[in-house]
Amino acid sequence: MDKQEEIHFFRNIKPHIYGKLMYYNRIYKMEIIRPTTKGKIYEDYFTKEKKRLKSKHNHFLKTNAFYTYYYSGRTDEDHKYFLRSSFLFQEGLENHAFDLDQRFSTYYDYLTARIIGRELFYEYLHFRTTTQFDKIANENHRSIHWAESKAAVVELIYALHAAKAISGGQISLNKIAVTFQALFKIELQDIHHTFHRMKSRSGSRTLFLNQLVNSLETYMDKNV
Template sequence: MGFLNVLTDKEADPVKRLSQALQEIKTVLQQLREKVLSRPFPSKETEISFFKNIKPKFYAWRIFHLELYNLDMNKPAGTRDMLLAFYKHELGLVERFFKLNAFLYHYFKAGFSEMDGMYFIRGAEIPTVLQPEIPDADQQFSTGMDYLYARFMAFEMLQKEILDRMNGLDGTLHPVEPKKPKPVPTLKWTGSHVNLVELVYGLYYTMQLNNGHADVTEIVNLMEDTFGIKLRDAHHSFVEIRRRKVDSPSRFLEQMAAAIQQRVEDDLDYKPQLKKALKAQKEGD
């Protein structure tokens, strides 16, 4: 893609630059698509590598040139200070994009691979809470994450371009690496195995996930990935929960509700006027 680097530096007309870049990228992506569809990948690892490392690099240039065109068409024809203010605003938008996608951007920057089987295999099911927002895509030539990886690459190029322009105007700024988002803390389930199974079935029977369409296995997998625990034989554990004789089958959930209620009561003890008003409202009802 050296042609696109030269095009960025040499072509001053934003319209011509965008037109030539999009045509070049379209040709390359069509060739890649034909090769991918002409024969299956020899292994899942090869498919993951293609959609994680190869396709996004080409698609990133398409996104970058579209963003570069918007940058040039919207920049003010004014003073140095006006241009600096404009570029600072655009730089803030880039930074905001990274923050809005902090978890996935950290996955990208850190080179993680734990969820590659979901993110870079075509047709793989991704839990809703982990699924990035992507446009309607060609299902034969797209995965759940390759588009967002391309956007990360493109926005890092855009960030460098903006910083270079600001440095040319101000003389004091220098291109820097994008700030890495704060690492997401790892939470490990240290409570009872049965309590977590009870929580799984509580979420399932109250239809809290995917508008009630998430099945028990999906919720179990989510809990295992989130809390670093293996819920082996969750169905058997639930059978044991149903057989409880002395305690309620939903003992753990009731303990949670009681703990929250106690905290509310404790808080209200420090706010007697609010407690009195709530009591009067309850009696009035």
């Protein structure tokens, strides 16, 4: 592959796969030792982890040049970070860097994966600690639940995000998903994987949206 293909792979493809592996591993380790009953200890368990994760994020933003580069959305120095020759020993590396296979790693693709994994984990912790949504759902709207498939709600989430219908498009897909999960008491897990499966559907890729349009038109015809 040429340099641009290599940069694309190590910045956009490998880190997203690796980051999700990190994310699911952290959830597994956290869930197997969490308190078994809800209450203050249960809530504190997730709240403390959320605060710790946010503190670590802020620390890296202040002390690590790569984190600042990545979060700024810059691409002008991608050749410095995402080519297999980009082990910058003079900048100081974490110990695990010496165990990486330099034929399939750039070190910074690992840091990118860790960023992605932490972002997903933070959204998960946010869902766990957002009790206001649970209170609304459990006390005031006990009858509200999602009656369609999980793929249908993912389709709707992506449509709203693509149309910038929520917060003018300034809110992330994961945060929209968290809101839907809390409101409808549904666990969506990996919405990105579901979306990519939708893209490969035979026939229409927007089954649920088409169904909504047909249902609305039928309803309008009946309620002239």
